[in-house]
Amino acid sequence: MSNIIFDRVARHFRRNGVDLAAVDGVSFEVRKSEFVAIVGPSGCGKTTCLRMAAGLDFPTAGSVTVGGKPVTGPGPDRSVVFQQFALFPWKTVVENIDFGLRAARLPLTERRERVGRYVDLMGLKGHESAFPHQLSGGMQQRVAIARSYVLDPDVLLMDEPFGSLDAQTRVVMQEELIKLARVSPRTVLFITHAVEEAVYLADRVVVMTRRPGRIGEIIDVAKVRMDEHWDRHERVEDVMDEASFVHLRTHIWRLLREQQSRNEQ
Amino acid sequence: MRNGWREPSRLAVGGSTLAAVVVLWYLATTFTQIIPPVYFPTPAEVLQAFRQITVQGYADGQLQQHFLHSCWLVLMGFAAAVGLGVPLGMLMGWSRRAEALINPVFLLLRPIPPLAWIPLAIVWLGLGDAAKVLVIWFAAFVPAVINSYAGVRSIEPYLIEAARSLGIRGAMLVREVLFPGALPLIFTGLRLSLQACWTTLVAAELIGAIVGLGHVLYQAGLDLFPAMIVVGMIGVAIAGGLMTTALGRLEAWSMPWHRR
Incomplete structure (x- = not known):
C-alpha cells in the first residue's frame, strides 16, 4: 500500500484569457491505509485534487506523489470510482469487474477467483451477466466499487461516488463501504460535499475553502471514533446520533458556513 | 385487448x-x-412485364441477373467504404493530429455530391463495374467517416478516463472501449451510407451499364414502357429494403446492450 502526498500543489486554468486558480497551496498527506475525505463547496477544487492523484490532471506548481513517486499518468495502481459510475454499457457486470484484471494479464483462474470474491462481497450474486442499464444506481455503483477493489490497488480514489444515489441507497452503500474497508483496508481519498458522509467514513476530514481551493482545517475523526466507540454501532443513524458525531459535524458545518458568508461579503 | 379483440400485429396492419x-x-x-x-x-x-423480364429477360438479362448484379456492386462499394471509412473516422475522432491533417481534405470533398463523380469515374474506368464501385464507394465513404468520427467523440470522457485508470x-482500448462506444453512431452512418449507395448506383447505371436495375430503368425509358419502369x-x-433490414438485424445483434 502507498501514501499520497500533496506538496504545495497549485492548479491554474486559463479560461477566456483569464487565469483562474482552482487549487492553491494545498499540502496534506493521506497515510498508508488511511481513509481521508475532502469536503468543500462545489468549485473548491476537491475533484481537481483527486484527478491530480489519479493522473488525469496535473499540477501547475508543487507535486503530487503516490508511494514516493510523482504521478505521471493514470494507472491501475490508483483506482478511481467516479460519480457517474463510468461502467462500460456494453460489458456485463462480470466483464466490467474483470476488465482491469484482463489488462493486467492475470491468469484466468486467479481472475475468476478474485471477481467471484468481489461479486460476493458487494452483493452482486445473481446479476453477473446483467448489463449496467438493467441495474439500479446503487447496484451500478457496487459494480464500480468492485471493479476498483478487485485490482488490489495501492490507493483508491473516490470522487463523490454516492453523489447521485437516493438517500436510502446512499446510507446502505456507506455501511457497505465501511464493512469493505474493515475486510480489506486501503489508502482512500474520498471526495464528497456531504459532511455527515465524510465524518462517518473518514479517519480524517480535510475541509477546503472556495476559490481558490485551499485547506481550511484538517479534522481528526479517527481519534473521536476510537474514544467514543462508534464502531459498536452497526447502523449509520446510530453513529450519527452520538453527541460526539453531532459535535464534529456541526463544527465542520460552521467552517463551511463561515466561508460562505465571507464569500458573500 | 379490450372486448376480447386482440391488438392487430404490425405485420397485419x-x-x-x-x-x-x-x-x-x-x-x-x-x-x-x-x-x-x-x-x-x-x-x-x-405483372405482364414482370413475367416478361423473369422468363424471357429484358435489357440484356433476366430480372434475377439485374437484381443480383446491382446488389453485388452496392455490397462491394459499401464494404470498401465501411472498411476504410470507419477506421479513418475513428482515428480522426481519437487523435487531434489526425483530424487536423485529414479534415481539410474532407471539407473540400464533402460538398461535392457523389453523383458529380460519375463522369470522372467513367473517364477513368469506363462503363464497367469498376467505375460504379468507385462512385458507390465514394458516396458511402463520407457518411461512414463522419459518423465514426462523431461516434468516438460522443463517448463520455469519464469512460475513457475510467479505461485508462484500469x-x-x-x-484493447480500441476494440473494447472506443469501437463499442462509437458503434451506435457508426450504425447511423452505415444506414446513411447504404441509402447513398443505392441512389448512386441507380444514377450510375442510368448513365451507362450492361446489366443492372438502373439499366432496366434506362432501357424501359427509351422503349416508352411504363410497366417495365x-x-x-x-x-x-x-433490394434496398432487404439490405437495410439486414443492416438493422446486424445492428441489433451486435449491440445487445443498446436500449431503444
Whole structure:
C-alpha cells in the first residue's frame, strides 16, 4: 500500500484569457491505509485534487506523489470510482469487474477467483451477466466499487461516488463501504460535499475553502471514533446520533458556513 | 385487448395498407382510368412485364441477373467504404493530429455530391463495374467517416478516463472501449451510407451499364414502357429494403446492450 502526498500543489486554468486558480497551496498527506475525505463547496477544487492523484490532471506548481513517486499518468495502481459510475454499457457486470484484471494479464483462474470474491462481497450474486442499464444506481455503483477493489490497488480514489444515489441507497452503500474497508483496508481519498458522509467514513476530514481551493482545517475523526466507540454501532443513524458525531459535524458545518458568508461579503 | 379483440400485429396492419394501395391503384387505372395507361401502367401490365423480364429477360438479362448484379456492386462499394471509412473516422475522432491533417481534405470533398463523380469515374474506368464501385464507394465513404468520427467523440470522457485508470491501452482500448462506444453512431452512418449507395448506383447505371436495375430503368425509358419502369423501381425498392433490414438485424445483434 502507498501514501499520497500533496506538496504545495497549485492548479491554474486559463479560461477566456483569464487565469483562474482552482487549487492553491494545498499540502496534506493521506497515510498508508488511511481513509481521508475532502469536503468543500462545489468549485473548491476537491475533484481537481483527486484527478491530480489519479493522473488525469496535473499540477501547475508543487507535486503530487503516490508511494514516493510523482504521478505521471493514470494507472491501475490508483483506482478511481467516479460519480457517474463510468461502467462500460456494453460489458456485463462480470466483464466490467474483470476488465482491469484482463489488462493486467492475470491468469484466468486467479481472475475468476478474485471477481467471484468481489461479486460476493458487494452483493452482486445473481446479476453477473446483467448489463449496467438493467441495474439500479446503487447496484451500478457496487459494480464500480468492485471493479476498483478487485485490482488490489495501492490507493483508491473516490470522487463523490454516492453523489447521485437516493438517500436510502446512499446510507446502505456507506455501511457497505465501511464493512469493505474493515475486510480489506486501503489508502482512500474520498471526495464528497456531504459532511455527515465524510465524518462517518473518514479517519480524517480535510475541509477546503472556495476559490481558490485551499485547506481550511484538517479534522481528526479517527481519534473521536476510537474514544467514543462508534464502531459498536452497526447502523449509520446510530453513529450519527452520538453527541460526539453531532459535535464534529456541526463544527465542520460552521467552517463551511463561515466561508460562505465571507464569500458573500 | 379490450372486448376480447386482440391488438392487430404490425405485420397485419402493414399488409392491409399495402393491399389497400394495390386496390386503389387498380381502381384508379384499370377500373376508372382516372390515370391514363400512357402515364402509369395497370397492375395487370406490371405483372405482364414482370413475367416478361423473369422468363424471357429484358435489357440484356433476366430480372434475377439485374437484381443480383446491382446488389453485388452496392455490397462491394459499401464494404470498401465501411472498411476504410470507419477506421479513418475513428482515428480522426481519437487523435487531434489526425483530424487536423485529414479534415481539410474532407471539407473540400464533402460538398461535392457523389453523383458529380460519375463522369470522372467513367473517364477513368469506363462503363464497367469498376467505375460504379468507385462512385458507390465514394458516396458511402463520407457518411461512414463522419459518423465514426462523431461516434468516438460522443463517448463520455469519464469512460475513457475510467479505461485508462484500469490500465486499458492500445488495441484493447480500441476494440473494447472506443469501437463499442462509437458503434451506435457508426450504425447511423452505415444506414446513411447504404441509402447513398443505392441512389448512386441507380444514377450510375442510368448513365451507362450492361446489366443492372438502373439499366432496366434506362432501357424501359427509351422503349416508352411504363410497366417495365415500375418493375425496375420495385426491384430497386426490394433490394434496398432487404439490405437495410439486414443492416438493422446486424445492428441489433451486435449491440445487445443498446436500449431503444
